[in-house]
Amino acid sequence: MSLALHWTWKRFDDLGVHALHDALALRCRVFILEQGPYQDPDEGDKHSWHLLGYDGAGRLMACLRVADPGVKFAEPAIGRVVTAPEVRGQGVGRALMQEGMARCRKAWPGRAVRISAQAHLQPFYGALGFTAASDEYLEDDIPHIEMLWEAT
Numbered sequence: 001m002s003l004a005l006h007w008t009w010k011r012f013d014d015l016g017v018h019a020l021h022d023a024l025a026l027r028c029r030v031f032i033l034e035q036g037p038y039q040d041p042d043e044g045d046k047h048s049w050h051l052l053g054y055d056g057a058g059r060l061m062a063c064l065r066v067a068d069p070g071v072k073f074a075e076p077a078i079g080r081v082v083t084a085p086e087v088r089g090q091g092v093g094r095a096l097m098q099e100g101m102a103r104c105r106k107a108w109p110g111r112a113v114r115i116s117a118q119a120h121l122q123p124f125y126g127a128l129g130f131t132a133a134s135d136e137y138l139e140d141d142i143p144h145i146e147m148l149w150e151a152t
Helices: 017-032 092-107 119-124
Strands: 006-011 047-055 060-067 078-085 113-118 137-140 142-149
Touching: 017 047, 017 060, 017 078, 047 092, 060 092, 060 119, 078 092, 092 119, 119 142
Parallel strands: 078 113
Antiparallel strands: 006 047, 047 060, 060 078, 113 142, 137 142
16 A cells, blocks of 8 residues: 655746755655765756655655656656655555656646656556667666657
8 A cells, every 4th residue: 555645746946945955855865875976956857847745744755757848858758756765665656656647648648758767667667558668778877768658
């Protein structure tokens, strides 16, 4: 059973400094401290929707961003998908992606969605309807693969 989260969906300019801090702090905790140094905040943040999932105590437990079509790929692109280490294994990642996909379907009806997934997560994203759309490649020294979700 998944942890119940309160979802916030906002453009970068509408996040506010506290939500922006929360998102960048969680991303840093996982992407920089766990996975190694790279430039996490980038220009893509400014051209994206941001989905944040807070628990009942107001702590950010999960977030992702959806870059507008044309920013990273021709399609809307989900990226910077992250869950807090303390809630892993509780279905939070799946709930985050399902909420993100629902927001994509509403914002861009009938459009495909592309991701650059860490290669070892291909089964996770595959279970959500994404299919491999490239060979493996290195991104920030981590094997990745592009995956595509086609609108039905």
